Amino acid sequence: MMRFDDTPRLAVADLTPRTEALSYDDAMHLVRRTTFHPTNALAATYAGQTPAAAVADLMSKSSNIPAPEWAAVPPAQGQDFAEYARLWPELQRWWYRHAVGTPSLRERMVLFWHNHFTADYITVYFAQYLYKQSKLFRDNAVGSYRTLATKTIGDPAMLMYLNGNQSIKGNPNENFGREWFELFTLGIGNYSERDVVEVSRAFTGWRIAGLEGVYNPQLADRDEKTILGATGPWEYPDVVRITLQQEACARFLARKLFRTFVEQNPSAESVDALASIIVKADYDMQLVLTALLTSKAFFDPAVRGAIIKSPVDLVIGLASQYNMLDVDPRVILGVMTQLGQEIFYPPSVEGWKGWHSWISSSTFPLRQRFAENLIAGKTATGQSLTDANGQAVAPNPTAFAKAITDADDPRKIVEATCKVMLAVPTTEQQRAVLLEILLSGIPDYEWDIDTPGAAVRVRGLLQAIVRMPEYQLM
Amino acid sequence: MDRRRFLSKAGKTGIALATLPGVVDSFSVRALAHGNDALDRLLGTGDRILVLIQMAGGNDGLNTIVPITIDKYYTDRPSIAIPKSSTLRLSDDLGWHPSMAGFRDAFDDGRLAIVQGVTYPNPDRSHFRGTDIWLTATDADVFASTGWMGRYLETLAPGYPASLPDHPLAIQIGTSISLGLLGSQGSAGISFRDPDEFYRLVNTGSSEEVPASPSSDTPAGREIDFMRNVARAANVYAKVVKQAADKGKATVSYPNSDLGAKLKVVSQLISGGLSSRVYLLSWAGFNFDTHANQGGVAGTHANLLRELSEAVAAFMADMKVQGHDDRISGMTFSEFGRRVMENGSQGTDHGTAAPLFVFGKHVNGGIYGKHPSLTDLDDRGDMLMQHDYRAIYASVLLQWLGAPATLAQNVLFRDFASTALPLFKSATSVNDTSRPASVGITSIGPNPAVDHVRIRVDVPPFSNASIVLRDIAGNAVRTTSVDAWTGTCDLDVMGLARGTYVVTLTADRQTVHSFITVSR
Numbered sequence: 001m002m003r004f005d006d007t008p009r010l011a012v013a014d015l016t017p018r019t020e021a022l023s024y025d026d027a028m029h030l031v032r033r034t035t036f037h038p039t040n041a042l043a044a045t046y047a048g049q050t051p052a053a054a055v056a057d058l059m060s061k062s063s064n065i066p067a068p069e070w071a072a073v074p075p076a077q078g079q080d081f082a083e084y085a086r087l088w089p090e091l092q093r094w095w096y097r098h099a100v101g102t103p104s105l106r107e108r109m110v111l112f113w114h115n116h117f118t119a120d121y122i123t124v125y126f127a128q129y130l131y132k133q134s135k136l137f138r139d140n141a142v143g144s145y146r147t148l149a150t151k152t153i154g155d156p157a158m159l160m161y162l163n164g165n166q167s168i169k170g171n172p173n174e175n176f177g178r179e180w181f182e183l184f185t186l187g188i189g190n191y192s193e194r195d196v197v198e199v200s201r202a203f204t205g206w207r208i209a210g211l212e213g214v215y216n217p218q219l220a221d222r223d224e225k226t227i228l229g230a231t232g233p234w235e236y237p238d239v240v241r242i243t244l245q246q247e248a249c250a251r252f253l254a255r256k257l258f259r260t261f262v263e264q265n266p267s268a269e270s271v272d273a274l275a276s277i278i279v280k281a282d283y284d285m286q287l288v289l290t291a292l293l294t295s296k297a298f299f300d301p302a303v304r305g306a307i308i309k310s311p312v313d314l315v316i317g318l319a320s321q322y323n324m325l326d327v328d329p330r331v332i333l334g335v336m337t338q339l340g341q342e343i344f345y346p347p348s349v350e351g352w353k354g355w356h357s358w359i360s361s362s363t364f365p366l367r368q369r370f371a372e373n374l375i376a377g378k379t380a381t382g383q384s385l386t387d388a389n390g391q392a393v394a395p396n397p398t399a400f401a402k403a404i405t406d407a408d409d410p411r412k413i414v415e416a417t418c419k420v421m422l423a424v425p426t427t428e429q430q431r432a433v434l435l436e437i438l439l440s441g442i443p444d445y446e447w448d449i450d451t452p453g454a455a456v457r458v459r460g461l462l463q464a465i466v467r468m469p470e471y472q473l474m
Numbered sequence: 475m476d477r478r479r480f481l482s483k484a485g486k487t488g489i490a491l492a493t494l495p496g497v498v499d500s501f502s503v504r505a506l507a508h509g510n511d512a513l514d515r516l517l518g519t520g521d522r523i524l525v526l527i528q529m530a531g532g533n534d535g536l537n538t539i540v541p542i543t544i545d546k547y548y549t550d551r552p553s554i555a556i557p558k559s560s561t562l563r564l565s566d567d568l569g570w571h572p573s574m575a576g577f578r579d580a581f582d583d584g585r586l587a588i589v590q591g592v593t594y595p596n597p598d599r600s601h602f603r604g605t606d607i608w609l610t611a612t613d614a615d616v617f618a619s620t621g622w623m624g625r626y627l628e629t630l631a632p633g634y635p636a637s638l639p640d641h642p643l644a645i646q647i648g649t650s651i652s653l654g655l656l657g658s659q660g661s662a663g664i665s666f667r668d669p670d671e672f673y674r675l676v677n678t679g680s681s682e683e684v685p686a687s688p689s690s691d692t693p694a695g696r697e698i699d700f701m702r703n704v705a706r707a708a709n710v711y712a713k714v715v716k717q718a719a720d721k722g723k724a725t726v727s728y729p730n731s732d733l734g735a736k737l738k739v740v741s742q743l744i745s746g747g748l749s750s751r752v753y754l755l756s757w758a759g760f761n762f763d764t765h766a767n768q769g770g771v772a773g774t775h776a777n778l779l780r781e782l783s784e785a786v787a788a789f790m791a792d793m794k795v796q797g798h799d800d801r802i803s804g805m806t807f808s809e810f811g812r813r814v815m816e817n818g819s820q821g822t823d824h825g826t827a828a829p830l831f832v833f834g835k836h837v838n839g840g841i842y843g844k845h846p847s848l849t850d851l852d853d854r855g856d857m858l859m860q861h862d863y864r865a866i867y868a869s870v871l872l873q874w875l876g877a878p879a880t881l882a883q884n885v886l887f888r889d890f891a892s893t894a895l896p897l898f899k900s901a902t903s904v905n906d907t908s909r910p911a912s913v914g915i916t917s918i919g920p921n922p923a924v925d926h927v928r929i930r931v932d933v934p935p936f937s938n939a940s941i942v943l944r945d946i947a948g949n950a951v952r953t954t955s956v957d958a959w960t961g962t963c964d965l966d967v968m969g970l971a972r973g974t975y976v977v978t979l980t981a982d983r984q985t986v987h988s989f990i991t992v993s994r
Contacts, residue, residue, distance in 0.1 A: 122759075162765075163765045163766045163819055163821070166766050166818070166819035167817075167818065167819065168818035168819070170818065171817055171818035172817065172818065173765055173766060173817045173818060173819045173821065173823065174765075174817070174823040174824065175763075175765040175766075175823070178599065178600070178823075178824065182600050182602070182603075183602075188598075188600050188602075188603050193599065193853075193854050196599075197854075263693055264693070265693075302692060302693065303693060304694065305693075305694035305697075306692075306693030306694050306697065308697055308701075338649075340649055340650065347758070347759065347760075348530075348601065348602075348759065348760045349601070349760070350601070350602050356651075356700060357650055357651075359700070359701055359704055360649055360650055360651045360661075360664070360665045360704065361651075361664035361665055361666060361672075361704055361707055361708035361711070362649045362664075362665055362666040362667065362671075362672055362675065362708070363649055363650075364701060364704050364705050364708060365675040365676045365705070365708050365712075366675050368679060369675055369678060369679055372679050423694070424687075424694045424698070426687070427687045427688070429685055430684050430685060430687060433684050433685060434684060437684075463679075464684055465684070467679070467683075467684070468684050469686075469697075469698050469701035469702055469705065470687070470698060472697075472701060473694055473697055473698070
């Protein structure tokens with residue numbers, strides 16, 4: 001195999017546990033990567049704890065949001081298109097309430113699984129199915145990948161999305177079978193075209209009844225088939241077993257976890273190291289994530305700020321840092337969509353590609369404008385931000401400054417704001433310019449946080465920071 | 475460029491016309507010991523534009539160009555085949571999908587080429603790998619981190635991206651940037667959906683800037699550099715793009731569709747004087763991935779083909795009205811075709827070879843290659859390759875964009891010039907000008923040829939020189955050695971079918987290509 005690819009890669013990751021207590025910077029790094037709430041307050045609660053204690057806490061929490069009332073109503077034939085389309089944004093807001101509700105590693109994993117076992121509302125059509133799928137991800141967010149993969153096969157949203165409910169014995173539809181290997185378990189190069197044919201036979205027999213995917217053995221192809229070298233009358237649970245036995249499956253998952261939590265281009269040795277942890281843990285994600293997120297590799301200074309924020313991270317992250325989470329979810333979700341990440345509508349079955357695909361000549365300035373406007377309390381069209389009921393949601397830069405530091409010292413404001421907002425260290429020159437922006441003309445000895453002029457100045461500082469390319473990193 | 479203008483320019487540059495015989499007729503230019511710029515000016519390729527349209531998801535070629543006389547097509551596709559009576563006439567044994575009247579008209583006008591059976595050896599049936607292969611122009615088992623257009627475009631702007639050319643090299647209508655436009659120094663293009671929106675995005679907000687931290691070769695440092703480059707290109711080009719869009723216009727009405735709206739933006743920008751060389755457009759989503767209920771005469775796939783055909787027809791008409799059609803060509807591509815046999819859910823699964831379209835005033839219209847066999851299939855029941863997609867890229871680079879042969883070879887990682895198809899009328903085929911050339915085809919005559927042709931070449935004495943004639947499917951039909959001393963070679967073309975052939979001269983480890991037409 002040849003590569004014309006000169007992407008630099010870090011050396012092998014050290015996955016042994018880090019046991020020293022977290023500094024404030026370590027804690028900021030941890031909450032940036034594991035939650036959508038990279039706030040001073042959250043980091044402060046974990047600073048001083050051990051990585052193991054902090055990660056266990058982040059994993060235990062979750063938002064508890066009641067199901068929408070339509071979620072339990074099976075779709076009826078012949079109902080109006082508009083009736084169903086109306087539910088799509090409601091579904092998105094239901095997800096959003098979880099994401100902003102409780103800072104939690106589980107919520108990041110819900111998004112991780114949505115981006116792994118993808119589906120979109122245009123193809124699935126019925127919001128009930130996507131609700132059910134999202135709940136499946138949340139219930140199993142840090143559970144067994146084996147269980148999740150098995151349940152996903154018969155999940156109605158997946159059956160709709162990749163035509164599993166239309167795949168018939170004798171002439172199967174390959175859509176799900178191919179993506180099962182390529183995108184859900186093994187990754188390309190680890191299976192043959194013949195495996196795609198055979199596995200598609202084993203995935204027949206599914207239909208949807210009401211809100212459930214129903215497996216009917218009578219409709220399934222239960223004849224002998226050879227999948228990844230194993231021959232037998234395999235049905236779908238056998239496929240899971242055979243697939244997860246492959247080392248490639250653990251490697252595939254390991255690479256994705258590295259890219260989500262640590263860095264974009266892990267070395268093959270790093271991937272192998274995490275893969276062997278996955279195999280040892282028999283795909284128990286609680287064990288796997290604990291190992292990864294408490295490892296020395298995770299806290300390595302070399303990977304700080306090495307990940308480009310997704311729109312979800314940027315938008316919810318800034319709103320939470322700046323205490324603006326009450327803003328109308330429709331506005332926030334709209335910005336995420338404009339930036340290329342509409343929840344329940346990934347661009348393809350591969351999901352959001354992430355990394356450089358987030359940043360283009362149009363999305364980069366859009367990210368800057370969104371962030372500046374949010375700091376000013378404005379929408380893109382210059383209106384004041386409100387909550388879902390039309391009540392004003394006013395930003396409070398003074399309160400922000402006071403919450404993070406001794407706001408009577410403009411230098412401390414600059415330093416503390418940089419530490420909260422930026423995942424990479426700033427240079428002395430950058431801080432000097434930021435101080436100038438904060439003071440904007442007044443001598444530093446005249447600084448008084450309790451004057452109206454100070455609020456305007458802190459706002460200016462924050463706007464300058466969120467415009468920096470560095471702000472796009474986490 | 476017409477012959478008169480060419481000769482007048484050639485005369486002014488002091489090149490002996492004797493060394494340039496048959497330039498316009500044979501599409502061949504003897505290597506010139508000038509810089510690329512001089513060559514560029516001479517050939518008039520410097521302002522040519524390529525519009526790339528990506529049919530993401532894997533277009534079903536068999537229902538696009540329908541093999542109306544093959545029974546197996548109808549028996550393999552009982553629920554989705556296009557009945558012969560519904561197709562639009564293309565040839566005795568092929569029909570257009572009924573949605574494609576726009577393409578049919580362009581074809582009948584000689585402005586559209588159909589290349590049959592396009593894929594690559596060991597085709598990959600993954601959307602993502604397949605797309606990457608097409609965008610990076612690699613073999614199936616080679617991974618590249620840059621795109622073929624990016625590699626080409628960055629050679630047009632030395633110093634990029636530190637010094638940016640006045641106009642963007644490439645534009646993608648959308649919000650993301652394609653791997654195809656990625657060069658070794660980052661993206662060679664910019665992307666936006668709407669010029670006004672783009673301008674507003676870049677030019678509102680404060681201008682206060684925090685200085686960059688010094689570049690550092692760390693993971694974060696590299697991302698910061700990447701973003702600063704993107705931001706700078708956006709800042710520089712937002713105004714240029716808006717000025718062009720404000721000045722430009724569309725003169726025909728475009729269909730009210732995603733692709734129609736995007737091509738209208740392209741038209742406005744070209745009309746307004748933007749000199750970007752490449753435009754890349756695609757649908758949002760993997761629409762062509764028709765695994766289930768794809769429809770036949772009507773339905774999902776039919777609607778997509780209609781959108782493509784109508785939008786391109788409007789765009790070409792618009793460019794003609796505005797007098798830009800001389801410098802615009804377009805090409806469609808898709809990561810793969812679909813399986814011959816329909817699946818059990820009235821759709822088709824991922825396949826391999828499929829037709830590809832090249833359109834424009836200077837395109838040599840016609841059908842390149844036979845329809846792929848529906849019986850001689852690979853072990854998955856998929857059609858076999860007739861043309862490597864990179865042979866078409868080579869045609870575009872060499873003949874349309876005027877790239878020197880070694881540049882095309884670098885861009886495509888291998889030499890595909892010998893299998894290039896004569897897709898462009900005003901084609902130029904040149905050998906490398908970066909080094910003094912000692913090999914060249916000096917004349918081909920008569921051209922068009924009837925029964926025999928004499929080819930004069932310039933090769934070093936005592937070199938081993940040979941000439942190969944290939945048909946447009948890439949099959950060698952004549953091979954002969956050349957008398958290096960006299961530099962002359964006579965070929966009998968009596969037995970050859972009418973059509974265009976690629977002439978390849980190899981000597982002294984150099985290769986030069988030209989074209990002849992056989993007519994009678």
